[in-house]
Amino acid sequence: MYDNWEELEESIKNCKKCKLCTNRNNIVFGEGNKQAKVMFIGEGPGADEDSQGIPFVGKAGQLMNKCFEGLGIKRQEFYIANIVKCRPPSNRVPEQDEADACLDYLRNQVVLVKPEIIVLLGSTALKNILGKEYGITSSRGKWVESKGILYMPTWHPAALLRDENKKIEFWQDLKEVRKKMESLSER
Ligand code: SF4
Numbered sequence: 001m002y003d004n005w006e007e008l009e010e011s012i013k014n015c016k017k018c019k020l021c022t023n024r025n026n027i028v029f030g031e032g033n034k035q036a037k038v039m040f041i042g043e044g045p046g047a048d049e050d051s052q053g054i055p056f057v058g059k060a061g062q063l064m065n066k067c068f069e070g071l072g073i074k075r076q077e078f079y080i081a082n083i084v085k086c087r088p089p090s091n092r093v094p095e096q097d098e099a100d101a102c103l104d105y106l107r108n109q110v111v112l113v114k115p116e117i118i119v120l121l122g123s124t125a126l127k128n129i130l131g132k133e134y135g136i137t138s139s140r141g142k143w144v145e146s147k148g149i150l151y152m153p154t155w156h157p158a159a160l161l162r163d164e165n166k167k168i169e170f171w172q173d174l175k176e177v178r179k180k181m182e183s184l185s186e187r
Pocket of ligand 1: 012015016017018019020021027085086098101102
């Protein structure tokens with residue numbers, strides 16, 4: 001566990017703990033406000049993210065940004081990271097050994113950010129953070145409290161590109177997050 005961002009990022013840049021290191025162009029470390037009250041956790045980098053080294057810059061990320069704008073919240077307020085820092089080939093779901101190898105980096109990021117709310121984007125984030133017993137269809141939109149952090153599971157933005165109904169539900173879930181952010185800042 002690193003107590004500073006520089007050493008953590010450096011160790012990930014040199015990481016060869018799983019086979020995803022072989023095809024990466026860039027690690028996608030994470031970005032945003034390092035003192036954020038709200039963190040977003042996705043699955044892993046896609047092609048655009050791998051080439052730029054920034055999370056959620058492709059079509060799915062652009063759609064998520066539009067939702068933020070529509071709700072009057074700013075992406076820069078949040079810290080955004082993924083379960084795995086290197087791109088899985090053909091955008092497949094990270095295999096369990098890959099997620100297991102990478103999770104300590106994310107845990108370290110959570111310790112450094114100290115968020116009050118974590119939004120889990122999709123099934124991979126949900127299962128790796130809260131446990132295999134959770135399913136995204138039944139869990140989305142419902143707050144889960146664990147070890148002093150409030151979790152909001154919702155759809156991964158990539159799923160919204162394929163299903164209009166999920167876009168509405170994602171929007172509702174983000175509205176809940178905004179409401180909770182407001183109530184936290186009033187305390
Ligand atoms: S995905 Fe994570 S564990 Fe695997 S090589 Fe990349 S940084 Fe290391």
